[in-house]
Structure formats: structure tokens, C-alpha cells
Amino acid sequence: DIQMTQSPSSLSASVGDRVTITCQASQDISNYLNWYQQKPGKAPKLLIYDASNLETGVPSRFSGSGSGTDFTFTITSLQPEDIATYYCQQYDNLPPTFGGGTKVEIK
């Protein structure tokens, strides 16, 4: 299985701050990477697909970049409603695997 390593596991930032999360794959996955937002008690919500494509209806303050083994997810201006856990997920190889998650809190 491809291992997905996310960092940090948690972070605290102020409203308006730029937030960056990284995800590293254990092997080359090209750009076959999704990013999700999960709020407590809710299903994950797809934000970014193919590493950098914004899902329809998702605010433009969310973005993704990277290819190969190293990926970055960015919130350009953190909003109170962005409090959630964020996951990366690869779909280059079966089984699809997820990162361990990054919990984002407001400082």
C-alpha cells in the first residue's frame, strides 16, 4: 500500500492567517491526489482533486499543489468555518489510502 504522511497533525492559527498542510506519498503518485475537509460528525467533503483542481462550489481560498510524492494544501485566509480536520488521499494505486489528517483550530 502507498503510505500518505501528513504534517502537521494539528495546528492553531488566527483568522486571516495563511495555513499550509503538507502530504508526502511513499512513492510517485503523479497528481492522483484528493484533499478533503471533515467537520465533526460529518462525512468528508471533497475540496481539491487531481492535486490542484478546485471542486465546484469550494471557496477559492482553498488551493492545492504538487506532484510526484510531495503535495501542499493551502488556505490563504483562514475563516472560522474552516475549523475541521483535513485529509489527503491518493488514488494512483489500489487500495486508495488516506493521510492521518490535520486538525485545524482557531488560535
Added chain:
Amino acid sequence: QVQLQESGPGLVKPSQTLSLTCTVSGDSISSGSYYWSWIRQPAGKGLEWIGRIYTSGSTNYNPSLKSRVTISVDTSKNQFSLKLSSVTAADTAVYYCARDGYDSSGRRVYFQHWGQGTLVTVSS
């Protein structure tokens, strides 16, 4: 817009079989070219893909669970189902069903649509 809804017993005894159903609305489960997946999440932990069934009926399973998993589809009811045998406490989790989609360029978007999830507890 497709919607998915999981259903099934919330409590299963150890060594028994967990059975869940995902009911699809807003689209026919037999139309298009989609993967219908099951994913689970133990409380406070990360996400684990269990397996999927394609519109054609072919299946893929996570090797870690393959010996215990069966995913099937019932087109007459517009549902697909998960069976997980010989469950233990480690199988206690929220179980989600999910489906992919396509973007405006025709590219497949994996796990684009999710159900709300259903909690299954394995306990005697």
C-alpha cells in the same frame, strides 16, 4: 444530484456478519460508469477504504479486509451493499458509502459524493 444514504444495524455481535446498505437517489445505480465504494472511520481515527463495485459488477477489495468483505449491488432497489464477516471490536467504526463523478472536462473525480455515514458498534 446523486445522494447516498447508509442503513443497517447499529450493533453487531462479535464473530457475526456486519451488513450495510447504501441507497442511491437522484441517479440510477446501473447507469453511467461509476465506482461505488465503502469507506470506514473508527472514532477519532483516520479513513480506511474497504472496497468498491463498478457499474459492470466487478469488485475490488482492500487486501487487509479482502477475506472478510463482499460488496454487491441490487439494481432493482437502486442499492449496493457491504457484508463484513467475523467482526471484532476493531471493526467498530462509522461506515460511509461513496461514489465518484466527472468534472466538466470529463475527468473522473474519485470519492466526489458521500453518504452521511452510519455508526456500527461491535459488542456483545
